Structure formats: C-alpha cells, structure tokens
Amino acid sequence: xxxxxxxxxxxxxxxxxxxxxxxxxxxxxxxxxxxxxxxxxxxxxxxxxxxxxxxxxxxxxxxxxxxxxxxxxxxxxxxxxxxxxxxxxxxxxxxxxxxxxxxxxxxxxxxxxxxxxxxxxxxxxxxxxxxxxxxxxxxxxxxxxxxxxxxxxxxxxxxxxxxxxxxxxxxxxxxxxxxxxxxxxxxxxxxxxxxx
Numbered sequence: 001x002x003x004x005x006x007x008x009x010x011x012x013x014x015x016x017x018x019x020x021x022x023x024x025x026x027x028x029x030x031x032x033x034x035x036x037x038x039x040x041x042x043x044x045x046x047x048x049x050x051x052x053x054x055x056x057x058x059x060x061x062x063x064x065x066x067x068x069x070x071x072x073x074x075x076x077x078x079x080x081x082x083x084x085x086x087x088x089x090x091x092x093x094x095x096x097x098x099x100x101x102x103x104x105x106x107x108x109x110x111x112x113x114x115x116x117x118x119x120x121x122x123x124x125x126x127x128x129x130x131x132x133x134x135x136x137x138x139x140x141x142x143x144x145x146x147x148x149x150x151x152x153x154x155x156x157x158x159x160x161x162x163x164x165x166x167x168x169x170x171x172x173x174x175x176x177x178x179x180x181x182x183x184x185x186x187x188x189x190x191x192x193x194x195x196x
Contacts, residue, residue, distance in 0.1 A: 003154055005166035009173025018177025026176055028078075030071045037067040044127045061128045062100040065092050080171030087164030094142040094159070101128055103135035103143030104157055113150035 010020075028034075041064035044057035065088060072085045095102050109118040121129045132139045141160070148156035 001155060001158055001162045001166040002169060005169035006173055009170040010177070012170065013174035013177030016174065016178055018174060020177065022176050022179055028071075029074045033067050033071045037064045037071070040064040040067060048127075056100065058100040058127050062092065062095055065095070078172060079175035080168040080173075083168030083171065084165050085168075087161040087166075087168060090142055090161035090164065091159060094136070094138060094161070095128075097136040097138065098130055098143075101130040102159070103132040103139035104129045105132045105143070105145065105147060108147045109157070112147045112156065114147075114156065 012018075013020075041061050044054070044060045047054055047057060069085060069088050069092065072081050072088065075081050076085065091102065104121060106118045106122055109115070109121075117126070120126045122131055124130075129144075132143050132145075135143060144157040144159045144162075146158040146163075148158065
C-alpha cells in the first residue's frame with residue numbers, strides 16, 4: 001500500500017496548495033540506512049538467483065524492516081512517522097512470532113486469482129510469506145488478512161499494520177508538502193504585525 005499512500009498524500013497536499021518542491025529540501029535523518037534497508041530486503045532474492053544457499057533467508061527482510069524502524073525512530077518528530085512506526089511494529093511482531101515470515105490466507109488468495117503465488121507459498125518457496133493456517137494464533141488478526149480483488153493492479157495482500165503505516169505515509173507526504181505554506185503564512189503574519 002506504500003505506492004497508494006504516497007499518491008494519496010500527493011493529492012491531498014496538492015488540493016491543500018502544498019508544494020512538491022519541498023521534497024528537494026526535505027531532511028530525513030539516517031537516509032543512508034533507507035538505502036541499506038532496501039538492499040538487505042532484496043538480498044535473499046539475489047541469493048536465489050545466484051543459487052547461493054543461506055540458512056533462514058527470511059530473516060533478511062525482517063532485518064530490513066528493523067533498519068527502517070530505526071530510521072523512523074530518529075525521525076519521529078515528523079508528522080505521520082509515529083503511525084508508520086506503530087504499523088511497522090505490528091508487522092514485525094507477527095513476522096517475529098512466525099519464523100520471520102508474514103502469514104497470508106492461501107485459500108482466499110486462490111479465490112482472488114493468485115493461485116500461482118498461493119501454490120508457491122504453500123510449497124515454502126516464497127521467502128517472506130507462510131500459510132496462515134500454520135501460523136501463530138494472532139495471524140488471523142495481524143497477518144495479511146485483506147485480499148484485494150483480481151482487478152486491483154497493485155499490492156493485493158494487506159495487513160492491519162500496512163493500513164496504519166499507509167495512514168502515516170499519507171500524513172507525512174502531505175505534511176511535508178504543506179510545510180512551506182505554513183511557514184510562509186506565519187512569516188506574512190509576522191511581517192504584518194511588524195508593519196503595524
């Protein structure tokens with residue numbers, strides 16, 4: 001849901017007269033760690049392509065999530081980041097309770113046109129997913145319990161944590177776009193009082 005959240009944030013910022021130029025001046029502490037997190041996340045798939053065996057490769061996407069959480073923590077003062085942290089913590093919790101894999105509902109995936117992915121998950125060949133039927137008792141509440149219909153073009157497996165994170169991303173994006181407008185409004189008010 002990250003792409004959808006970013007787009008919604010842009011739209012809200014645009015309709016509230018925010019500025020895209022603000023992102024050029026955006027300061028995010030630990031931004032190098034975001035790049036590191038991305039490469040750690042994709043590294044198991046690179047190892048598969050190179051046919052390199054690694055015990056418990058699913059721990060790498062989990063570690064990537066932990067790195068991303070650290071970045072969020074040092075930027076907690078920004079609008080929406082606390083929600084991103086909360087949603088991320090929920091996802092990491094349920095993964096940590098299930099051998100570092102995210103539980104998904106295989107039967108509903110088949111009904112929604114994802115039979116091939118469901119078969120791969122059932123066979124254990126998807127590194128970061130597992131069958132919800134074999135997961136912890138919290139999985140039906142905190143796993144990827146929402147399956148979008150076949151016509152939906154983006155990520156179709158969604159968890160409660162994903163939804164909370166997405167709300168945080170929306171607030172962060174539109175908040176950054178509005179920052180210039182807010183500062184500018186404050187400056188105009190200040191100058192007005194000075195002139196009086």
